Amino acid sequence: MKKICFVVAMEGEAKPLIRHFGLRHIGGRFGQLPSQAYEAFYAGKEITLITNGVDSETGLDYIGCEAAVLSAHLAISSFPPDLIINAGTAGGFASKGAQIGDVYLSDRYVVFHDRRVAIPGWDKMGQGYLPCADCRNIASRIRAKLGVCTSGSSLDITEEDLEQMKQTGGEVKDMEAAAIAWVASLYHIPLLCVKAITDLVDTGHPTPEQFNDNFLLATQRLDDACFRLIDEKLIDEL
Template identity: 40%
Template structure:
């Protein structure tokens, strides 16, 4: 007699509950439509958070798509690693999923062999630009961590295995380009004040 799934060890239990973590509503809508998911009216999350959950059953799988919702002031999607970390943790606590999928555009990986629609198994996770040039803190900043080993999934489904790097600066564009633009703007704003200060110093020098 086959034991019920609930009594099996986690490693042997069949996948039944899936949590799909996504950043933007527009990214999630095709999946919501595909799986005929409904907006969850009962919040499993803390009161006051803008997080949104869609759920439903598809081929005996209980699917949940969790989004960070909209910024209450600007009305844009709450994108970034902070929001992603919070809703992932909250989803694990509330849903106890057997599988977590982080889905989205993952732009910029074409040069590494990635294509639209690719699914990756994560082998390691690291931060891309959390640089702390102090011994030991530099290793902490990179934070490279080994992911759970999934050799059977990699073999049976023939998925690509990649190291995932997160950009904690949460910049859509290149960080250095943004810094350069910000510095240029700052210098333009400061130039009149610097010129006035220099003239004042020269005037005081002439008086002396």
């Protein structure tokens, strides 16, 4: 594991990683595309980090599966890594033991929860069941839990989404992981998702309020976990 690429949706999630690893911005690497690239050599590793960039009209971070596919493709085609780490915030389920600020590592596979195609064969392809690196041997050492990451294109959640999560075993809800996992699978590059919980989707509290209230705590926990993966050379055990 000499070349590590972080794919991160939001600048607020990425900034502590950029500072800690001493990453420098590579301006204009992707031309007119919004994704932004950073790189440095750190602790014997070639580390790159790609963010989705911001929308020129609103000034807000691009989020969601489309932006994640673009960033993942650009990351792999421009800086072919040995491992992709998708670091970000996510929702969790109190009914499955999640608490605000918990850090999860992706377990078993990564799935979509809002691609409903009720045709045999297409249904499974829609859900994904995309591979991720086996990280069971390192999770407890960074005080992380293990869970199936499940992705969709909306911040809220519907009854249909919940039913798909039940079918696939989804435990950590975000808007990018499965899209990145799909691109990584096409290139046969291992993927590790590191997610910190900002909101509990099954408590009845509005998700936007939870996200805003808990974003700082979650990103601190997220970044600490990512630092330890590199600084303690845990990724070499994957």
